Amino acid sequence: MKKWIALSVFFTSILLMSFTLHKKKKVVFFGDSITQMGAGAGGYIRLMEDIIKSENKSEEFELVGAGISGNKVTDLYLRLEKDVLSKQPDIVVIYVGINDIWHKRLAGTGTDYVKFGEFYDVIVKKLQAANIKVMVCTPSVIGERKDNSNEQDGELNMYSNWLRYYAKTNQLPCVDLRTEFQNYLIANNPSNDEKGLLTSDRVHLNAKGNLFVAQTIWKELKCLNNF
Template structure:
């Protein structure tokens, strides 16, 4: 009788281990309207699912969008518990910064450089305290001119430099969209157009932009252990 009980417990443990090993990693994409649109048809999150499927990894990842239009880093902080922590993700991809800079000119609001870093750090530390892995993204573009002549290129570069440094010093994976976009535009924007290459309106992604971001993010995400 004891042998049967022992055997049953062994078999049960093997089955439970199988469920644990096969559990999908829940990835939440936390951001603004770019991420909100990214969760819709043709958006970068949905296109990333196609890339995952093409590599036969569909059983390994569950992708969830948590973007809200107009959000800045302070907004992400305020909804962190409700929209992220309560969902118990394994990985969170933070893609924020465009509105923190853009809204300074667009609406007279925005987030100053020091405050941006302070709120960003608190978000990361709260995620890490919940044993959630964090992937950082630098902001992409506010205008697609390739020669740093877009009005807010200087601030984009400054905030992106801080994010790169923060990722490096905290040993966090970083999707450097700022550099990726700049390199693409240098190679593919001979007329120095302001929009229409990867964005529809200088900020939000067009079809090609969504494909570009999906590929850039997946390249880093796939190797995140």
């Protein structure tokens, strides 16, 4: 009897170890309408799942969208517990900043530079306190002209510079979408068009833009697989 009990305990332990070893890493994408749309058909999150499948890594990652249209960094802070921490993710990808800048002109609202950094830091610290890995994304574009002549390019560059510095200082992986978009537009926008390359309306991603973001984030995300 003791022998059978010992064998039973042994095989149960093996099964539990196998489950633990093969547990998917849950990745929550935390952001605004770009991420909300990214969780829908043809969106960057769904396209990333296709890429993951093509690389035979479907058993390693579970991707969850947590984007809400119109959100700024302050909105992310207010719904952090409900929409992110409650899901107990392993990794959170923060993609915010467009509305913090865009809404200054669009609706007379937005988030000033100092407040943006303060709220962003609190979000990151709360995630880290829960042993969650954080990935930072710089905001992409508000207008696709390649020569920095879009009205809010200056602010986008300023906020992106802060995010790069913040990520480096805190040793966080950074997906520099701002630079990636700018480089793409320099190479592929000879007419200096305001939209239609990677966005449908200067901000929100078209089909090509969703694929571009999926590929760009995935390059960094898969490097976090062995933490």
